[in-house]
Amino acid sequence: RLILQACAPGLAMLCEPYANLIPVPIDGVDVEVFKIAMKYVYGLDIERNEWKLHCQKLVDVADKYELIDLKLTAEAACVEFMAITADNAHDLLLYADAKNCPLLKEAVMKFFVNNKAEALRIVSSNILPKSGSLLTDLLAVMTAEDQKYVQNEGKFDDSMKYKMMDVSSLRREASERGLDIDGSRETLIASLENESGKKRKRGEAE
Numbered sequence: 001r002l003i004l005q006a007c008a009p010g011l012a013m014l015c016e017p018y019a020n021l022i023p024v025p026i027d028g029v030d031v032e033v034f035k036i037a038m039k040y041v042y043g044l045d046i047e048r049n050e051w052k053l054h055c056q057k058l059v060d061v062a063d064k065y066e067l068i069d070l071k072l073t074a075e076a077a078c079v080e081f082m083a084i085t086a087d088n089a090h091d092l093l094l095y096a097d098a099k100n101c102p103l104l105k106e107a108v109m110k111f112f113v114n115n116k117a118e119a120l121r122i123v124s125s126n127i128l129p130k131s132g133s134l135l136t137d138l139l140a141v142m143t144a145e146d147q148k149y150v151q152n153e154g155k156f157d158d159s160m161k162y163k164m165m166d167v168s169s170l171r172r173e174a175s176e177r178g179l180d181i182d183g184s185r186e187t188l189i190a191s192l193e194n195e196s197g198k199k200r201k202r203g204e205a206e
Contacts, residue, residue, distance in 0.1 A: 028064075040069075055081055056082065059101060068182050072103075076103060093105065100184055102184050106185070163189060
């Protein structure tokens with residue numbers, strides 16, 4: 001349980017009411033998927049095929065028990081292994097938004113950028129109005145794709161630069177600055193903008 005307390009505090013709390021010899025009931029989770037999640041928590045190797053077969057269910061488990069590192073890794077596996085098509089893009093978009101998976105959401109957004117007829121169809125449907133951020137995110141991704149050449153010429157300030165970055169770049173930038181890489185795209189941007197503001201103030205003070 002010491003490992004659980006360090007790597008999976010949500011699960012550790014779940015175990016607290018139970019004595020060491022009493023099995024802890026885990027409800028609403030596929031047994032095989034939970035075993036894979038525990039392998040991850042205890043630092044054991046997970047086969048590539050296991051990620052491929054169970055990546056979305058691992059996101060669900062990680063989200064349920066607040067396993068942040070597992071969730072980020074499983075989300076990346078979803079982007080790598082799940083085929084985004086016209087048939088599943090709408091559901092995946094809503095799923096990624098509900099689970100706060102900005103990398104997966106961005107991958108679906110890029111599908112719509114490359115399939116603008118589908119993008120127009122969901123904009124005109126009743127899907128996006130249920131979450132005001134979805135339309136904003138879709139427009140942000142489309143703008144980022146169109147403006148990459150401008151960004152590369154260095155014509156944007158830090159605030160606009162972050163808005164033009166994809167989620168992988170935002171996470172990498174946040175990690176390099178010692179910031180939390182979990183959270184939505186908006187959270188990552190706000191964190192980087194705040195850090196840049198503090199850096200500017202320190203520079204002005206000197």
